């Protein structure tokens with residue numbers, strides 16, 4: 512048997528680090544996990560109760576497009592948080608935002624479509640586009656624009672009627688791996704630019720709810736003709752439940768529905784009941800965010816003492832993206848040494864970018880405060896020796 516060309520996409524290096532960290536742990540080493548982008552907490556208690564109740568009372572059959580009450584509840588969330596009136600028919604429940612991306616790329620782009628995204632990026636964006644025979648057009652961002660795309664940069668890639676122009680734009684704010692955010696006007700201008708060229712704007716809003724003193728804005732505030740991808744994985748602390756959602760324009764509902772029916776039929780039913788309860792568990796979830804905020808403060812003051820002193824602005828999510836170019840250009844070897852020598856697992860910049868710009872390390876701080884304190888101590892001693 513021979514693998515397809517489309518399967519020849521880059522792996523997630525973070526998974527290699529994660530596997531090695533777990534193997535070391537099984538051998539009895541004390542490992543601090545700062546590599547995986549996931550909360551260290553379970554879903555809140557009412558969510559677990561709702562899941563148990565659903566298992567006991569529902570037949571767990573398919574729920575195509577999603578439980579009506581969950582779609583209605585998510586629509587209401589757009590009213591509560593962004594002052595928007597979104598029809599529940601525009602909400603599609605997905606198996607995490609990952610399935611939302613597959614559906615969106617298939618619904619919006621034909622083979623060869625050129626989709627713009629900023630670097631550093633969440634690795635699945637270019638990898639999935641490549642697997643689907645689209646072309647990721649990677650636009651390097653810089654510290655000047657908080658590692659987010661600017662209207663000037665994207666404008667240069669727009670060529671009306673030209674086969675070399677962009678066929679779509681994908682943006683995340685807060686972003687992974689940087690945690691940086693677009694300003695309200697920055698997001699608005701990119702949405703309007705795509706509107707003017709009549710190309711799809713896809714907004715990854717998975718880290719909404721996890722911000723530190725900044726308000727996150729939905730692309731839907733500026734145009735209803737955009738695609739929003741969201742998930743219960745991060746703020747709602749439900750990564751393994753594999754549940755998320757899309758907001759799609761009215762005229763696209765049927766296209767997404769056809770693809771969803773054929774690709775997935777429906778998302779996990781028990782997770783949908785759990786997700787419904789999660790939407791009303793904000794008090795517990797905001798406590799989780801308060802822990803991330805404390806962890807972030809600890810790292811921002813502690814990491815410079817270990818020689819990591821240049822970070823992307825960590826306005827949201829739970830990552831610190833540290834520049835290590837003054838130490839080494841090889842972030843992969845650096846991360847493996849850090850793991851083997853002091854048991855601190857973090858993700859090398861090679862997952863998120865290319866060339867010289869990979870001399871970075873992403874520290875995820877969604878774990879316990881005591882782990883963060885210990886990691887800082889280990890890093891200080893290691894870098895001093």
Ligand SMILES: Cc1ncc(COP(=O)(O)O)c(C=O)c1O
Pocket residue numbers: 548606607608609610633683686687715717741742743744750754755
């Ligand atoms: C920016 C971003 N988008 C999407 C995802 C995928 O999340 P999920 O499929 O669990 O919803 C992740 C996961 O780390 C992410 O960081």
